[in-house]
Amino acid sequence: MSALILDGKLIAKKSEENLRSRVTQLKKLNNGAVPILATILVGNDPSSATYVKMKSNACTRVGMDSLKVEMSEDTTTAELLAEIEKLNANPNIHGILLQHPVPSQINERQCFDSIDLSKDVDGVTCLGFGRMAMNETSYGSATPKGIIRLLEAYDIQLEGKHAVVVGRSPILGKPMAMMLLNKNCTVTICHSKTIGLDKIIKNADIIVGAVGRPEFIKADWIKDDAVVIDAGYHEGGVGDIELQPLVNRVKAYTPVPGGVGPMTINTLIYQTVEAAEMKLRNNV
Numbered sequence: 001m002s003a004l005i006l007d008g009k010l011i012a013k014k015s016e017e018n019l020r021s022r023v024t025q026l027k028k029l030n031n032g033a034v035p036i037l038a039t040i041l042v043g044n045d046p047s048s049a050t051y052v053k054m055k056s057n058a059c060t061r062v063g064m065d066s067l068k069v070e071m072s073e074d075t076t077t078a079e080l081l082a083e084i085e086k087l088n089a090n091p092n093i094h095g096i097l098l099q100h101p102v103p104s105q106i107n108e109r110q111c112f113d114s115i116d117l118s119k120d121v122d123g124v125t126c127l128g129f130g131r132m133a134m135n136e137t138s139y140g141s142a143t144p145k146g147i148i149r150l151l152e153a154y155d156i157q158l159e160g161k162h163a164v165v166v167g168r169s170p171i172l173g174k175p176m177a178m179m180l181l182n183k184n185c186t187v188t189i190c191h192s193k194t195i196g197l198d199k200i201i202k203n204a205d206i207i208v209g210a211v212g213r214p215e216f217i218k219a220d221w222i223k224d225d226a227v228v229i230d231a232g233y234h235e236g237g238v239g240d241i242e243l244q245p246l247v248n249r250v251k252a253y254t255p256v257p258g259g260v261g262p263m264t265i266n267t268l269i270y271q272t273v274e275a276a277e278m279k280l281r282n283n284v
């Protein structure tokens, strides 16, 4: 039996069709103005530059605009905070993306938290996280929210399932665990100090790999009929989970590439359109 492929590329493409018509509608109602996502790139990291480019290309595909802010490697926290303040105050900007990671001299948490909640479309603020965790209206952190949207698109049953999330970073593992809990999963969160990781994973109905180490989670730790979500991406097209031996025996899995990555970008754009619609409703 071959597993169901959770095709993030396909679901993101379908979502873009829907977003394109919502942007057209917003444009009509807004005297020709379209939603705008501001992207902030600090420093010279080539992968970060690629991610920002992919995000602004996705804006273009759905008819939105993006405003690129590029800042030098030696930017200070105060300079970045001042830039975010300008974008917060700009009524034409609907969403703000601060590309992670920023250079080490910057207080990233302080900068994330200075993003206005109504423009936090990448779901990085503490306040947004808290609201999401309490099941209140919020924009979710884009990668875990994208994973939830992908699972929903394929009608994967979550309620009552044992979900194991490996990784507890503020943008991925931790919000992922809260989102799965809010879907009535029983959740175990694992991290670098976890003892007996393989045995914990053996009990997982749903496993999310968010470790940042190539094929760190071994195929033989994963039971037959599990749902396997691999958030990692490394050179050579491998993720954080050893996927190849699993494709004929698990229930479903996300391919690498083409699984979680496209859903992350799509969720950022989706939440920016939601923010623009919300602003329009509030102005009426």
Ligand code: NAP
Pocket (backbone or CB within 6 Å): 143, 166, 167, 168, 169, 170, 171, 172, 173, 190, 191, 192, 193, 194, 197, 209, 210, 211, 212, 213, 231, 232, 233, 240, 260, 261, 264, 265
């Ligand atoms: P991160 O901030 O480096 O966090 C990695 C997590 O893995 C930490 O919580 C760490 O535990 C845990 N970990 C490290 N070694 C471990 C071990 N031996 N056993 C168990 N847990 C261990 O990384 P991240 O930003 O969350 O990213 C995780 C992965 O997702 C990376 O591969 C990244 O490239 C990918 N990612 C993909 C997207 C996308 O759009 N597809 C977006 C973001 C990230 P401690 O907390 O104890 O240190």
